[in-house]
Amino acid sequence: MSTTAPAAGQLPVADTPAVRRAFLRLLLTEKRRAAVAVGLHLVAAVAAAVAPLLLGEMLDRLTAGSGTGAIDRLALGLVASIAAVIGFTWAGTFVSHRLGERLSARMRVEFVDRALRLPMPVVEQAGSGDLMTRSSADVPEAGVLFRDGLPQITVSILKVIVFLGAMLWASPLLGLCMLVVVPPLFIGTRWYLKRARTGYLNERQAESAIGDTIGASADGARTTETYRLRDRRDAAGDATVARHWAAARYTLFLRSVFFPFLDGAYALPTATVLLVGGALYFDGAVTIGTVASCAVLTRQIMFPIDHILMWVEKVQRGFAAMSRIEGVAEAEDTEANATAERPVDGTVDLIDVRYAYPSGTRDVLHGVTLSVPAGQRLAVVGPSGAGKSTLARLISGSDTPREGRAAIGGVDVAALPLDERRRRVTLVTQEHHVFTASLRDNLILARADASDAELNDALAAVGADWAFDLPDGLDTALGGKARELDAASAQQIALARIILADPDVVILDEATAMLDPRAARDTERALAAVLEGRTVIAIAHRLHTAHDADRIAVVEDGRVAELGSHDELIALDGHYAALWRAWHGGAENRADADDGEPEHREEDLASAGNPL
Structure with missing residues (x-):
């Protein structure tokens, strides 16, 4: 798919040929219904064209003094044509709108999937x-x-074709009078189309910028207040609104020129037909009925032409929107380069990994090399900003190293197809989402075929005892106005999803941070039992999490400074040992403490600026 250059930091935008192909592809999925709709509207248009011709014939018969019988037959034909217009227009409109709804629904489903x-x-x-x-x-x-x-x-195009054909059949010369409207329509429409797509794309991109700015201001409200950045955020908001206002004014300018120009051209065909037809009538070349029929047909032609041109503006909006929708497919097209290899086990390897965020100017990871055998539990500790979460994202395939290799089971994780990657590795952070749906629906996101017994076992494993007291059990509605869950309960649902997903590698990025210390400890023990045999990477902010791991990696300034078991690192007497002693108030003889440590120590350490 070809794309035009998107604005900085935005998703791609598909070009016009790509949008046309997408439009036709969608339309061809409903080609039978489309053919039926076109057929019904074609019959309605033919019936609508017959009516003016019958009217003209009636005028000629009356002028010639024909009997009432002939006039009555023409009148019955006129009534029948009007009835046919009404009936077939209703049927065609019904089929067309059902067709449009189906195509719209299909497009929505494709967009969500992408x-x-x-x-x-x-x-x-x-x-x-x-x-x-x-x-x-x-x-x-x-x-x-x-x-x-x-x-x-x-419908409008069909009517124009049929009505024009009726005019040419009634009088080729008067039918050619319609050509007088072509130059102004061509000039005005070409001027508009040349500018409209860019204008409407800019308007859409400005709307996206407003959404980003408002979202960032809302998410960072506390930070803004703390560092007195309100003026700066206000200025950013004003700038995005000004950009949108400028884009909206430009599209309004286009419409303000285009539509009045068209309105002035609509009267030209009727006036030309009356002038030319009058001259021909006085010369005896045409009848008064023919002139009347053609004059009526010019108005009938101009109505659908007006409708088409009125829709030109909406079509430009729609195609600009489709350009952005199809651009998502371009961003998602990385699957085409996915590897056919599959991991042999859950071994995690980081080999000389270097990484810098797109908006950053320096690396946040500097040549990290780390190997975690399949089935081992590794705890990653270190100061805030040391690169712990970045390591987690590289292992999960959410980000790709600038240099080096991040692999699972011998295969680059970022090269795996998305479905395979999601099946093999799961990343759980502090941020969880509970959808407005039943508890069952929220859980089976991880595995659609899970039984109720398996869902309940997963909830029990993470200590979500509250779930068993819900009035409708697994069918209880959650989220929104139904039943808002606190952060700890939402976190337990996320952990239950891990158990149901059954991945080879589980990455816990402070996944129990929202739970109180005792609940977090109980949940981590339950998870350790359930995740036995799987590779677990735990970004630890509580030292007991590190103590229970098979090995501990201490990350400092984007490097692995220390690596070993709890006892090995205590013996090394380095940074980890200093943290452990600080957590235990200097009592080194309590290094092996498990259930006996006072739970308030974790809270005291956090309030003192816990670097983990």
Whole structure:
């Protein structure tokens, strides 16, 4: 798929040929219904064209003094044609709108599927505002194109063709009078189309920027208040709004020039037919009925032409929206380069890994080499900002090393197809989402075929005892206004999903941070039992998590400074040993303490600026 250059930090935008191909591809999925709709509207258009011709014939018969019998037969034909117009128009409209709704629904499903398959780095670099605007604004806008625009434009084109054919049949010379409207329509439409796509794309991108700015201001409200950055955030908001206002003014300018120009051209064909027809009538070349029929047909032709040109503006909006929707497919097209290799086990290898965030100017990881055998539990500790979470993202395939290799079972994890990667490795962070759905629906996201017994076992394993007291059990509605869960309960649902997903590698990035110390310890013990035999990478912020691991990696300034078991690192008497002694208040003889440590020590350490 070809794309035009997106704005910095935004998802790609498909070019016009790609959008046309996507439009035709969707349309061909409903070609039978499309053919039926076109057929019904064609019959309606023919019946509508017959009516003016019958009217003209009636005028000629009346002028010639024909009997009432002939006039009555023509009148019955006129009534029948009007009835046919009404009936076939209703049927065609019904089929067309059902067709449009089906195409719109198919497009929505495809968009959601593509969005869910986007690589995490792509989403994060683009920002939530861009993807949110594409789903909440562009998809409905493109849906209007299928639901309303496609049927109405198709009907209008059919009417223009049929009505023009009727004019040429009645009088070729008067039919040619319609050509007088072509130059102004061509000039005005060409001027508009040349500018419209860029204008509407800029307007959409400005809307995305507003969404990003508002989202960032809302998410960072506390930081903004703490560091007195309100003026700066206000200025950023004003700048994005000004950009959108400028883009909206430009598209308004286009419409303000285009539509008045067209309105002035609509009267030209009728005026030309009356002038030319009058001259021909006085010369005896045509009858008064023919002139009347052609004059009526010019108005009938101009109505659908007007409808088409009115829809030109909406079509530009719809195609601009589709450009952004199809651009998501370009961002998701990384699957085409996925490897056919599959990991042999859950061994994790980082080999001379270096990484810098796209917005950064320096590496945050510096030549990290680390190997975790299949089935081993590794705890990663270190100061905030040392690179612990970045390591987790590289192992999960969410990010790709700038240099070096991150592999699972001998295969580069970022090269695995997305479905395979999700099956092999799971990353759980402090941020969890509970969907507005039943508890069962929230859990089977991890495994659709899980039985109720397996769902309950997973909840029990993570200590979610509250779930068994819900009024409707697994069918209890969660989220939104139904039943809002606290952060700890949401975290337990996320941990239960791990158990159901049954991956080879589990990465816990402070996954129990929202639980109180005793609940976190109990949950981690339960998870350790359930995850036995799997490779576990635990980003630890509580030292007992590190104590229970097979090995501990101490990360400092983007490097692995220490690596070994708890006892080995205590004996090494380095940074980890200093942290352990600080956590135990200097009592080194309590290094092997397990259940006996006072739980308030973790809270005291955190309040004192715990670097873990």
